[in-house]
Amino acid sequence: MDISVVVPLYDEVESLPELTSWIARVMQENGFTYEVILVDDGSKDGSWDMIVKLKENNPFLRGIKFRRNYGKSAALNTGFEAAKGNVIITMDADLQDSPDEIPALYRRIVEDKYDLISGWKAKRYDPLSKTIPTKLFNAATRKMSGIPNLHDFNCGLKAYRSTVVKNIEVYGEMHRYIPVLAKWAGFVKIGEQIVEHRPRKYGKTKFGMARFVNGFLDLLSIFFVGKFGKRPMHFFGAMGVLSFLAGFIAMVWVIVEKQIIIYHNEKYHTHDQFRQVTEQPLFYIALVAVVIGFQLFLTGFVAELVARSASERNKYQVEEMI
Incomplete structure (x- = not known):
């Protein structure tokens, strides 16, 4: 199988039909063999019922439903364990990530032999209250992690060689720092690609201001674990x-x-x-x-x-x- 698309989601029932049909169209146009793994992180808006309904007409869909909300890291880690593709693509379910980026990301992994390609939303449709703290965190992460070429560690749109996701463990709130986890695991060929950031079409963001505090604490944690976890x-x-x-x-x-x-x-x-x-x-x-x-x-x-x-x-x- 060429590609596994892992999509963590929480209360995104409105966007799921459009997202899955968009992914299917891109895959068919490029002749990819694929699967889409939708990980429902304890949604309460009927997202799981929508996944079951969509699967009736789309055999390439797979669904995983958590009994309660664990967080994005848990959803990604579970999706990684279930993925069978040679290349794993992750994206958010809110339609702010474009499936049209998938072919280019896939080629960077397969043809350019990268271990991980991280998306960079150079032009964002977010308020300053979100973009300024994000830039500060990215600058601090670049300095502490020794990965100077990434501008946006937290971008949900990423591509991985399958061996990468099978050899890292994403827990807590560490989804923000997957490139750092990959580097500590020995996967050093990490690249970046500018991707489109689309305005949110349905619903509202599930992340509040607390994520910036958590992000800083997670950065300290990942730095400590990476440097001293074995000693x-x-x-x-x-x-x-x-x-x-x-x-x-x-x-x-x-x-x-x-x-x-x-x-x-x-x-x-x-x-x-x-x-x-x-x-x-x-x-x-x-x-x-x-x-x-x-x-x-x-x-x-x-x-x-x-x-x-x-x-x-x-x-x-x-x-x-x-």
Whole structure:
């Protein structure tokens, strides 16, 4: 099979007939063998009933229905597991991604031998309140991920070689950073293609302002997991050793300073006032640093034991499949 089109959706009943017929027309015109996997992420507007109805007249459609809403990452990960095509195309269900882009994306993977091609919506139909934070996040992601050639990490329209999606795990809210996940997995031939961004035709966006906060936290998470996921002791251990040494040196300094003062008073028979060691704030700061350092070191040991072992992380309740 040439292409699997994976479409995560939530409450997009109005756009599904037009989207699926559009995809079918593009595939037929280009002679592709294909499947369309519609992943219903717990919709409440009748989207699943529409998928069942559309499948009656379109044997190339497949549907997966979640029992409840898990999020876009869960829908993509499940769609990736089910996909059978040599090239996997992902797109949103709101008709803002154009299926006419599929042939060009497919050729970039097959002919140009890319592992992943990410769409770049250079001209967007979104308000400034959305585009400005998006540009900031993309700039930060380029810097932290070491993928300088991508302008839009979060674009839903992407093409993947099948080996890529079968060897990465998309969980939490990590769908924004799939190119970063692919790079950490060893797929380094990542390219970009300018694609059309269409105005939303039906409904409204399902993502609020909270996605920007979540996006920043996910960026920190993906950076940490990618760099230290296989060796967490390198992070926690280093922090622990630094904290422990800083606290230990400060404690030694306080004690030595007290002994010097005592020696000076006894030698010169002076009666200078000095505080006890335990009366000095630096002593308690040093003690806290030593304790924190010890705890961080133990955290590193525990993290080494549990790293990458959450076997139930990507288990979702699928209610029905067709």
